[in-house]
Amino acid sequence: xxxxxxxxxxxxxxxxxxxxxxxxxxxxxxxxxxxxxxxxxxxxxxxxxxxxxxxxxxxxxxxxxxxxxxxxxxxxxxxxxxxxxxxxxxxxxxxxxxxxxxxxxxxxxxxxxxxxxxxxxxxxxxxxxxxxxxxxxxxxxxxxxxxxxxxxxxxxxxxxxxxxxxxxxxxxxxxxxxxxxxxxxxxxxxxxxxxxxxxxxxxxxxxxxxxxxxxxxxxxxxxxxx
Amino acid sequence: xxxxxxxxxxxxxxxxxxxxxxxxxxxxxxxxxxxxxxxxxxxxxxxxxxxxxxxxxxxxxxxxxxxxxxxxxxxxxxxxxxxxxxxxxxxxxxxxxxxxxxxxxxxxxxxxxxxxxxxxxxxxxxxxxxxxxxxxxxxxxxxxxxxxxxxxxxxxxxxxxxxxxxxxxxxxxxxxxxxxxxxxxxxxxxxxxxxxxxxxxxxxxxxxxxxxxxxxxxxxx
Numbered sequence: 001x002x003x004x005x006x007x008x009x010x011x012x013x014x015x016x017x018x019x020x021x022x023x024x025x026x027x028x029x030x031x032x033x034x035x036x037x038x039x040x041x042x043x044x045x046x047x048x049x050x051x052x053x054x055x056x057x058x059x060x061x062x063x064x065x066x067x068x069x070x071x072x073x074x075x076x077x078x079x080x081x082x083x084x085x086x087x088x089x090x091x092x093x094x095x096x097x098x099x100x101x102x103x104x105x106x107x108x109x110x111x112x113x114x115x116x117x118x119x120x121x122x123x124x125x126x127x128x129x130x131x132x133x134x135x136x137x138x139x140x141x142x143x144x145x146x147x148x149x150x151x152x153x154x155x156x157x158x159x160x161x162x163x164x165x166x167x168x169x170x171x172x173x174x175x176x177x178x179x180x181x182x183x184x185x186x187x188x189x190x191x192x193x194x195x196x197x198x199x200x201x202x203x204x205x206x207x208x209x210x211x212x213x214x215x216x217x218x219x220x221x222x223x224x225x226x
Numbered sequence: 227x228x229x230x231x232x233x234x235x236x237x238x239x240x241x242x243x244x245x246x247x248x249x250x251x252x253x254x255x256x257x258x259x260x261x262x263x264x265x266x267x268x269x270x271x272x273x274x275x276x277x278x279x280x281x282x283x284x285x286x287x288x289x290x291x292x293x294x295x296x297x298x299x300x301x302x303x304x305x306x307x308x309x310x311x312x313x314x315x316x317x318x319x320x321x322x323x324x325x326x327x328x329x330x331x332x333x334x335x336x337x338x339x340x341x342x343x344x345x346x347x348x349x350x351x352x353x354x355x356x357x358x359x360x361x362x363x364x365x366x367x368x369x370x371x372x373x374x375x376x377x378x379x380x381x382x383x384x385x386x387x388x389x390x391x392x393x394x395x396x397x398x399x400x401x402x403x404x405x406x407x408x409x410x411x412x413x414x415x416x417x418x419x420x421x422x423x424x425x426x427x428x429x430x431x432x433x434x435x436x437x438x439x440x441x442x443x444x445x446x447x
Binding site: 027028030077078079080081087088091098100101102103104105107108110111122123124125126127128129130170171172173174175176177178179180207223224 | 278279280281282295296297298299303308314315316317318320321322324325352355356357358359360361362363364367368394395396397398
């Protein structure tokens with residue numbers, strides 16, 4: 001019997017190595033796998049490259065992971081936001097590397113990684129400093145920059161519903177980066193608010209088919225903290 | 227012609243002026259700041275579908291405080307509602323909508339727009355090493371029409387409609403139209419074409435607050 005559901009956080013985090021690239025879902029606090037981030041802190045892996053839309057707020061969650069010195073590099077579209085105090089401190093002190101990526105390019109680089117596409121061309125960032133140094137190619141009279149796929153060793157995602165095969169469904173704008181990150185990592189770990197019996201999830205409503213998911217942990221976390 | 231008493235538009239009036247030009251049926255993304263105010267200025271009987279980068283089509287206005295859905299936020303991370311007929315999708319699909327040219331319009335704020343349509347709206351200086359780009363570059367390069375809404379000059383009185391942007395660029399030759407608190411200006415092949423000015427403001431006065439040369443293309447002068 002296939003059963004991807006793990007009972008403990010230690011099982012969920014098992015095998016995450018120092019130096020891993022970790023994709024973390026969520027947009028703001030909505031759809032963010034807050035308890036898996038706590039688990040990663042507890043697990044202790046260091047030298048991480050984190051891919052997330054934002055660079056953490058306050059001093060908990062991703063910000064705490066950074067404050068503990070576990071993050072070597074962050075790849076994100078929006079590093080600076082209200083409350084990104086830990087990132088600001090580390091960045092000013094030269095203790096964290098930053099790669100800013102336009103949000104659509106960030107999503108597409110992970111989509112490409114999940115789809116076996118090593119690189120692609122996009123009009124986004126042409127002629128700007130985020131496109132500088134990247135190969136440019138003209139197609140049909142317009143310039144495009146080449147962007148590389150962005151695969152993860154690990155993806156941490158939050159689902160609303162999951163089953164033991166790893167099928168996932170999401171809740172409203174909590175979907176955001178989670179499904180695309182689930183496709184782009186070798187080890188995708190989902191925290192889910194609800195666990196459904198196999199067959200209970202409407203096959204038409206499954207957003208992430210279980211093939212992309214290795215581990216599921218039931219964490220009825222409640223509403224996102226605003 | 228000498229200036230009569232003229233008043234710049236307020237932020238709300240600028241948003242209302244933009245909303246007037248959005249026809250029924252358009253799919254529209256609104257940036258943060260004044261652009262966000264545009265949604266509330268579209269008349270209720272005109273169906274315009276708003277998109278949000280975090281995976282929403284059919285985004286509605288802010289909820290009443292007692293009806294907040296903590297799972298439903300917009301790209302500015304404010305609580306919003308979903309209209310009947312709305313849909314959710316993931317980030318890669320959301321940016322396929324944006325980058326694939328499916329949106330009729332995006333309205334963004336900006337620091338500067340150049341006469342060739344270059345836009346600078348994400349970083350205030352070359353020295354800033356951690357500016358937040360978000361979806362600005364994807365929107366500016368990807369949508370069918372880009373309109374900018376911004377004050378005509380900076381707080382210090384420096385023109386924002388310039389020959390060449392001095393701030394880091396968001397996209398090249400991307401802007402189609404600019405709505406300022408003083409005028410509506412199309413970005414045409416020949417440069418900035420003034421379509422409309424606030425009542426009482428002369429073309430010469432507007433030019434004096436604009437770095438790049440203006441072309442007077444107002445219907446009534």
